Amino acid sequence: MxxxxxxxxxxxxxxxxxxxxxxxxxxxxxxxxxxxxxxxxxxxxxxxxxTPKDLNTFWEGLFDGRLLPGWAVRRMTGDTTDVGGRDVYPRGSRYGYGVASIPLSCGGAYWGHGGDLPGNSVAGGHATTGRGNVTVYTTTWAAEGDRLRHLQAAVDAALCAKR
Incomplete structure (x- = not known):
């Protein structure tokens, strides 16, 4: 394409x-x-x-307008579908154009995307509350079930840590 x-x-x-x-x-x-x-x-x-640092830079660049105009980012995150409780998405999650929102325990959400290849899982995103970006990466198994919930909890802990 x-x-x-x-x-x-x-x-x-x-x-x-x-x-x-x-x-x-x-x-x-x-x-x-x-x-x-x-x-x-x-x-x-x-x-x-x-690298995680470059991936975090990517998310920051996407959401601060260096890659796409503001209207495009608003469209990606505004025109969404409820996907909470399905597949890899916890309750309250929404999916837009290429990015999903996952609610944070401290309020707001982080927008990102993940993926799996044989032996690897990666996910990353950008918090809406100005809390930053986060990338998580695992090897040897796909992020699913309890493993996925542990990774999502780690993301939540990193973004919701007291500053």
Missing amino acids: INKASGQEYRTYIERTVLRPLDLRNTYWPATGEQTPRGYEFGSSGGLVS
Whole structure:
């Protein structure tokens, strides 16, 4: 879809419109020999290698208007569907355009997205209450059931910590 809409190969487009503007120096497309053993063979769906710091910078850049105009972010987070209690979403969660909101115990919510590849789970997002960004990453198992609830509790604890 990126190729068709922009006329550019998706890697070039993402480097030009996301990685460079946010100065994500530790986010990259893995070399061919790096792909198979680590599970990065998924192209545009999970193909980037990054760090928690760069992922937090991404979320900050998305929500502070450096990647998209304000109207687009408002649309992503305003036109939502209730998904609470289904799949990986706790009660009170909503899903918009590419991002989900998960309520925080201290009020507000964090907006983000997660994903799983064989042997890895990653999730990250941005808190609406100005509490910051958070990225969680696990290896060797998918985040589901009690494991997912523990990860979500860790995110909540990090964002709701007394300052």
